[in-house]
Amino acid sequence: METPTAPASRMREPQDPHERERRDAVRTTYVGSTLRLDVDDHGEAPRVALAGELDLAAMRRLRTVLRDLRRRAPRRIEVDLERLSLIETVTAASLVREREAARREGVELELSGAGGTVRRLLELAQQRVR
DSSP states (O other): OOOOOOOGGGSOOOSSHHHHHHHHHTEEEEEOSSEEEEEEOOSSSOEEEEEEEEOHHHHHHHHHHHHHHHHTOOSEEEEEEEEEEEEOHHHHHHHHHHHHHHHHTTOEEEEESOOHHHHHHHHHHHHHHO
16 A cells, blocks of 8 residues: 655655755746746756747846856756747757857756757757857
8 A cells, every 4th residue: 555645735844944945046947038947956967947939038048057057067967948849040059059168168068858840950050050
């Protein structure tokens, strides 16, 4: 017989008052007019999840986030594109350039979950940037 899990409202509150601050500090969300950007900086490989449309204005925010993460010198940063519905051609090229810049710094910038048009534009941008 399985033991039921407690509802989220009854989950244990941290005993250490700083534990909650540390837990909250590793997840950051930026919401713009076209893009939601969730940053999970917990563990060895930070993860950035994008949802919505990556236009030029949103790319500026993403670039800042990626550069801030790279300053911490992780070996890998994952950028999850699964929930990205649209990417402009110029932002696809910018994202590929960010991956190349990270590689020169010894950081693997993994672009994961891209499908359909987003994937195709990234592939075309990769060919043009080389």
